[in-house]
Each structure stands twice: as C-alpha cells, then as structure tokens.
Amino acid sequence: METITSRENAKIKYACAVRDSEKQRAADGLFFAEGPKLCLELAKSCTPRAMYATAAALAKTPELAQFDPAEIAPHVAEKLSGTKSNQGVFALFETPVPPADTLDTARRILMLEGVQDPGNVGTLLRSAAAFGFDAVVLGPGCASPLSPKTLRSSMGAAGRLPTLHSDDLPAALAALRARGVTTLATALYRSRPLDEAGNDFPGGLCVVIGSEGQGLTDRTVEACDMAVRIPMTDRVESLNAAVAGSVLLWHFRGV
Amino acid sequence: METITSRENAKIKYACAVRDSEKQRAADGLFFAEGPKLCLELAKSCTPRAMYATAAALAKTPELAQFDPAEIAPHVAEKLSGTKSNQGVFALFETPVPPADTLDTARRILMLEGVQDPGNVGTLLRSAAAFGFDAVVLGPGCASPLSPKTLRSSMGAAGRLPTLHSDDLPAALAALRARGVTTLATALYRSRPLDEAGNDFPGGLCVVIGSEGQGLTDRTVEACDMAVRIPMTDRVESLNAAVAGSVLLWHFRGV
Known part of the structure; x- marks a missing residue:
C-alpha cells in the first residue's frame, strides 16, 4: 500500500x-x-x-x-x-439522510433555535440520543451538527439520531401541533415550572430550546402550547445551556 | 484618579x-x-x-x-x-472560607474526584447551587474552583457554595456515613439505575462524581453506600460529564 x-x-x-x-x-x-x-x-x-x-x-x-x-x-x-x-x-x-416522514412519525423531538455553540449542540444531540428522543430539528442560527467541534461533543450521536434543518420553526411547530404533538418552549420568564407540564403526552412531545444568552424568539415561544422553566434556587441566574437542555430531556425521558 | x-x-x-x-x-x-x-x-x-x-x-x-x-x-x-x-x-x-462545621451539617453534598476539566467543575458548581446543594467537596485531581476558566463556567456560583478540599475521599465519606448521610457513587458499571436509590434520605445525601474518562476510583466507590447510574438507551456510550452530574443533582433536588 x-x-x-x-x-x-x-x-x-x-x-x-x-x-x-x-x-x-x-x-x-x-x-x-x-x-x-x-x-x-x-x-x-x-x-x-x-x-x-x-x-x-x-x-x-x-x-x-x-x-x-x-x-x-x-x-x-x-x-x-x-x-x-x-x-x-x-x-x-x-451524511445520514433522515427518512422523509421523520417529523410525521417521531414521538419525542428536540428542537433548537439559535444555539450557536458547537459544543452545546453536540452535547444536546448526545443527551437526546441517550434519553430516547427520536429526532432533532435545528432552526436558524444553530451550529452545524456535523462540524468537527460538534462531532467531538456529540461523540457520534449525530449519526444515530435523525437530524433535520428548518428555516421556519413556527411553521414546523404548527405542523407538529396539527398532528397532536405537545410543544413546549423553554423560557426563564413568563413560563411555568417544569412539573406543571405534566407527563402525559399521548400525541408526542417536542421540546424547544434556545441559546443561553438570547433564549427563544417570541414568535417561536408563541407557536408552542406552553412555556416551561427549570425551577432553581436564587443562587444562580441561569444554568449552562447544554445542562438545562439535558435536564429537560432527562425529565421527559419516559413520556 | x-x-x-x-x-x-x-x-x-x-x-x-x-x-x-x-x-x-x-x-x-x-x-x-x-x-x-x-x-x-x-x-x-x-x-x-x-x-x-x-x-x-x-x-x-x-x-x-x-x-x-x-x-x-x-x-x-x-x-x-x-x-x-x-x-x-x-x-x-x-476566597470565601467555608464554615468549619460545613461537612457536619450540610444535608446535600456534591463530591468530585479527578474532574480535571475546569469547564466541567465550574458547570457542576453552578448546577449544584441551582438545585439547592449545600456544599461541594473536591478530591484529588480536580480543577481549581477559582481558576479563571472554572469561574467562567460557574458564573460566580463558586462564591455562593461552600467548597472544601479533601485528599482522602474515602475518609470523608466514612465520616459522612457515620452521621447518617447516604453516600451514592456514580458508575457506569456494577451500579443500579438511579431510580433504585429511592428518594428518602433522612440523614442527608452525598453524590460522588468522577471524570468522564476514568470514573471513580475503586476505593471511593467501595466507601459509598451504593453505586448508581443514569439509565440510557444504547445509542450512546456515555454522557458529557457535566451533564451526567447535573442530571443527578436535578434528580435529587428535592430530597
């Protein structure tokens, strides 16, 4: 050779x-x-x-x-x-090509908006795969799931989880809601504690996560059924973005 | 001026x-x-x-x-x-000096062993503060909680959470067990799923977390009451260390 x-x-x-x-x-x-x-x-x-x-x-x-x-x-x-x-x-x-009907059939979906940091995107993909999510939708402003830095954080999870892109998350959310999927936005303010979201989502669940600094856009929050937050002590202002997202994915692992 | x-x-x-x-x-x-x-x-x-x-x-x-x-x-x-x-x-x-009786009175304690990455140490301090833990014990091989990189990840949580150092975690664990604190090691192998640990710890709880690559030393695992793991699908081999630790801290937030 x-x-x-x-x-x-x-x-x-x-x-x-x-x-x-x-x-x-x-x-x-x-x-x-x-x-x-x-x-x-x-x-x-x-x-x-x-x-x-x-x-x-x-x-x-x-x-x-x-x-x-x-x-x-x-x-x-x-x-x-x-x-x-x-x-x-x-x-x-x-590059794996997700089945065309992924969003029509997935029961547990992670959606990201504006998560620019490749380490956070990779870590969230890894957690989503670990906790049994079926699909990931990356909205505008997200780091590429297949860049070297993202791959390093996802440790190969990107290959095992159908990952789609969308330029219009509110439209994607409307389509999910139309087929009975409960859509939860995460937001620090004007939101309810996680437990109030319940744990019964017969039509499936989509969790939407924004960036640590900016959070989600108003349009995306308004397109969801409910906004939730992770209850915290007043000793910190916020959690690391990948941690917050992973705690949500863990919380909804069994639904 | x-x-x-x-x-x-x-x-x-x-x-x-x-x-x-x-x-x-x-x-x-x-x-x-x-x-x-x-x-x-x-x-x-x-x-x-x-x-x-x-x-x-x-x-x-x-x-x-x-x-x-x-x-x-x-x-x-x-x-x-x-x-x-x-x-x-x-x-x-x-540098804040923890009260001398911190380990005699804390009810929820995070203990780290060999977590070298300052970003992971900082993120775990932040999550521990967010989820109501009282004290942190850093064992051998951990990144300094007050290095610039750790501070960046902890976002100031280090100042709000009593943080101690220990060269002998098995001895520290023995002292905690002697006063009725339940001590849980985290380990991927020879461990039970998290739920089996229960959620009733009348004497308090100490969660012990190792590094992503090495895990905990055998001596430290043996010094604990039980070893637990976060149940995962077979789509990933492991979680990011800071994520795994934060999920545990969240899981035990209310105990």
Missing part, C-alpha cells in the same frame, strides 16, 4: 475542505471526523467513504483495518488535524 | 500571579476574576480586595463605581486578560 506523503495530495486537500466548509459538506453529502474512537463509533451508523490513518494509529487500533484506510505520513495527519497532538485517524462519512 | 498605564506596574503583575497560580491563590487567600457580569455577581457573595477597569468599561457599567476600581489603560487590560477582546474589568476577591 502506498503511503500518502504529500500535504498537497488532492484527496487530503479535499478532506480538509469537507472538514472546514459547511457548504462543501452540504453539496457533497459528506462529513469529516477525527480520532479512532469517534470514527469507530460513527461507522456503526454511517457509511465511511474514505479513511486515512498513520501506520502508528493502525498498529494501535487494528480494528480500523476493516475500513481499508489509506496510510498517511505523520505530517499529513498534522495537516488533517490542525494539531501535532492528533491520534492519526481521519475519515469521510456519508 | 491616576490611570495605571504600565504593564509592569507591581499591582498588575501581582494580579496576573493570582490569576495564573493556584499556589499564589492559596497562599494569599485571593482569587482573580474577569468581566463585568462575573465581577458584579461575585461581589454579591465575596469581598472584593481590588478592582481594575478601563474608562470605557466603567462608562458602560457604571455600577462598578461602588467598588472604587483603579483605572487602567487598554493595553494594561490586555495584559490582565491575555486577549485583546476583553471587557476591561478585573478584580481580586477574598
């Missing part, structure tokens, strides 16, 4: 473009992942299109061989990673 | 030493905080020893004037912040 030794190799440059550009990812239906653990985890639910690994990485994680990785020199791994302290494993995966 | 214009000013150099060195913080009983919002929040529960602000920052947040900040030039603010995009407000606060 020939080792890729040039940082200018066309395949390597292409992988970097997929890594860096949401546009490239969307156009080609591919995303880029780094690290042996993450790549093996993603491979359980996504189809790998190409894999690159250093000889040292392949020796350390022999099960990567099943994906027939192209061998790369350490300085090529540095280019792919952007850091010297990388683990020498990189892959391009096909 | 004279403006501090030299980056070599002795007070500025001292503030940087407190910012960077846990040893300096411990020796002098002070810690360093950055940002108008955080400094105002901390001032509600901690005594400010010195405050530094640029003219622009003071104009933007006039309520800082009550702390009689020394005016600093923008390039001095850059030195204190380490970044150009700082908000021009810095303070040294006295």
